[in-house]
Amino acid sequence: MKLCSWFKHLPASIVEFQPALRTLAHPISQEYLTDTLQKWIHMCNEDIKNGITNLLMFVKSMKGLAGIRDAVWELLTNESTNHSWDVVCRRLLEKPFLFWEDLMQQLFLDRLQTLTKEGFDSISTSSRELLISALQELESSTGKSTSNKHIHFEHNMALFLWSESPSDLPSDAAWVNVANRDQFASSGLSMKAQAVSPCVQNFCAALDSKLKVKLDDLLAYLPSDDSSLSKEVSPIQAKSCAFDRYADAETVQEMLRIHSVACIKHIMDCIRAELQSIEEVVQGQQDALSGVKLHAALFMARLCQSLGELCPHLKQCILGKSGSSEKPARDSKALKKQGKGKAQKVLPTQAQWQEVKELLLQQSVMGYRVWSSAVVKVLAHGFAQALLLDDAGSVLAMATNWDELEIQEEAESGSSITSKIRLPIQPSWYVQSFLFSLCQEINRVGGHALPKVTLQEMLKSCMVQVVAAYEKLSGENQMKKEGAFPMTQNRALQLLYDLRYLNIVLAAKGEEVKSGRSKQDSRTEKVTDYLEALIDPFDLDVFTPHLNSNLNRLVQRTSVSQVTIMNRL
Template identity: 30%
Template sequence: MYKDFLKPLFLDRVQTLIQYQLETTAELMKRTISKAMMELTSDMNDSTMQCERNLASFVWTESPADIVMADIWQAASSKTLMDCGGLMLKARAFTPAVQNLCHSVDEKLRLLLEDTESYVQAAESEPRQDSDVFDRFADTPDILKFMQQSGVKCVQEILSYLTEQLHLWEKSLTDIPDPITSAITENKVLLTARTCAAMSEMTPHLQRCILALPDWNKHASFKLTKKFRSQKPSELPEWNSIHMKLQQCQMTAYRIWMEYTYKQIMSGFSEQISSVDQNAILTSLTRWEEVQITEEAEEGKKFSSKIFVPVQASWHLQTLLYRLCDDLNKIGIQALPRSVVQNLLVKVTDGLITAYEELLALRGHHKCTNPLSQPEVLQELFNFRFIQLIIPRKGEEEIHKKYQQRCQTVLSQLEDIVDPFDLDVFSPYIQANLSKQAQRSSVIFGALCHLDKLGGAGAGSVGGSLSGGLRPLLSGQEPHNVLSLISCPNRFPLLPLGSQHGSRGGGNSALTTQPLKAQTMSRTADGNGPSLTSMVESTLPSSSSQADLSSSFYDKMEKLGSMGSRIFSNISGKS
């Protein structure tokens, strides 16, 4: 009777409850997303959403929750992303709004799993041996399968809503030229991308629903992400399908942002480098270095002359590169997929070389109305080689090979305009200044260099990339991209380390190799004991001694620390 009449009703009721909970979860997620987007549309100076507009303020602001000291001894395999503290969330660019969105979904799904616990038998539980009339765990496979299918539909409904919003925002960025509206829309697109990335990592109960796992307990959910990350995608087809859809939505959002950013950065650059307006030329003009050279005439007489050589890139180029770095750092470049940064740099470099090709086509020959003068060509040579240094593209792909060919063509055309004798004279000084400029600006423009192509700019030739002085990667592993900055050892030397020399002066040797003997301080007015001044003078080394000249800063701090501890110990003993 149960199997024929009650079981279908019972199963249908459970499935109805599951379906209702998942539909409610999807609606809650959409309402929460809409609320977050409305808060982004509010006052731009609102501090509560400031970190959503500029992740740099969120990433580089310390908070007590950055490191969770209570779980410091907890094994890494038993931690989720939320257990790792705020520092890990900042590294992954999961802002408070993203955390709130994922937490609301995961909490609803946790309650759903708790409700279904009464009707789902755990996988490790022993099967029932007795044949009762009513077996509440008999429908476990059907319930889990239905929960999996409904969970997939729930995620698809959320993604459909996000995709629809992305299309509307893409059209808004294209059709509405208002800068404030575009900035708000840009923040919405980026928040959508971060949300899609976080849903794969910050919703363990969503993973459990999609994977149809019966054991939903907390201990198992801790190990869920680490366990299934080690498996191949083919072993988890259900979750891999959802993960790929989330990633696809994320990449769609980043594509919209990338196209908008490229248009904003490159707007007006071709006009700036091709402009013949004197005011525009003076605005972008940079300092040139005065160099005195000595030449020898045919008669053997030597005479000196002065030449002016470019020292740094033009202001419009430096502004473009700095704006690009600022935009990348503002959205959390450490959490961006590597392909997004690479594609953006490819688009920017292609746009730059196209601008130079247009410049040469317009003013690169003597028959044109305003041909390029030799000083302008020297400055553009400096600019173009500076671009090659800061954004190296040395890949083996066909797109990079074509880019290198275009670069060689542009360089050849620029060099052909300069007098050959002058080019031989100017080239060494231009290359030296390029090395200095690349080294000085490598930290500022570090976000534009790939992590596997970093190094000292002055180590290799100017025509090469910045990767000349970098150590090879160990075991072929790809380096991390957490808060990436270029390494520049020339600008950041190592701190001096304190060293203990074997032979020193007698008094100073006792200070560094033996503990100081306890001395007594007297508080009486007769002054029998040593005074504080005499103790300091006896402890500190003489300024005229050779040991003081050879001792480091850390040795002196060690002596002062020993003196202070002895003084306060004597004071506490007296009291």
């Protein structure tokens, strides 16, 4: 025992202890020795557990835990009496006595669990406070009164997108290849391309820095990827090692994964609660577009949309050490391959990361839906008011220029007769104003980066409101209200032209028709039939080809100004 390094740490009462016989010596049975030894080991186990648990309370970092574990490993590995102890334990206990596995390992894991939980709880709390602070700053300031230019950008994303900044290009853009650039580095232009506002960037940077600190601390407890470290212990030495230091690496990574997912879900729960509160407030407001609540909803929508990309250490926490070496390009390629009918093997950690990204996307869509619902409600209300104005002055004020065409018709005698017809070539002013305002609101929030589903839902909702307004118009005209401007053929022709144009611009196309379009089409067809019934059948047959030609030219002419809503597929 004197050869053991731990011998010098024993107190004198143990070192100098020598048992003395008080009676005659008798043989001791192995069963008695085994039972007594197990009781003694159990007693020592309880004492060690209580003592070490109290001492580990003073260890505040996982790096410190790793240092203690490594010191224990070196101490036990270098003991010269290890083999003799193993023989004795096998004879008396019928199994080797594993000091680390039986006494120490679970204590370290429990402390690691506590530190991890406390760390991520702190991140969750600070992130919630940062979110509330950002929302209060957004809601307590207006676009003109605030001195923080970043708040201006939240009020109008177009100001951010079309302003130049020294950080638009990386400082090394002239001499560093894109392939060799740091995957976590992002330029100002890339942020503008994704419509990620400075406030969102600051929030994500703050969260990612906290995750990085926690991740770096925990990685000290895990094996390093450095191949040089694996050469420290030769195969011969590995057999004589006291224990496997990294046997619980998978448990530690799973612990990290669970707490990081819980942290991000806590942040999403806070965002969800705030969005529900904002939705309740703006539902009954006609001036919601000029209020500050929608700015907060858009901020949270952009935040959820960007967290997965701008917090790379969140991805590393969930995917583990294997996910840290993956490049974003690989992730995007994997996403493009989805839905093509090819079964691909997906690791559980990757599936969990995809689940987190889906939750973030759903939360982002929810935030954008709060904004889009308010926009559609306000714009559709103005459209319906203008459409339902039935006095002569209002009808004339909304009228636009018509085109005059010469057509050749065949008389009963067989001769050709030239006649002139006049047809609408522009939509009514309130239709143009409605579509322009819609594009303006979408561009104001960075429409190029809106989720596809948000834009589709928004346009579908617009079309529903438009058709409802036309249905109300047809109902009022059938009631023949006194003092109303009569529904002439020219007015019906303009209304028909407007409806067809709106249907081209707003209605779903392609794959979108598979769900919920038949009912909408039937409503549109009923309104179309009502308007066509107000036009002379002979004139309608003559007008229809030219009307369709005018519509095609109009769509081409307005495709640039309304590219935001027409280029959505």
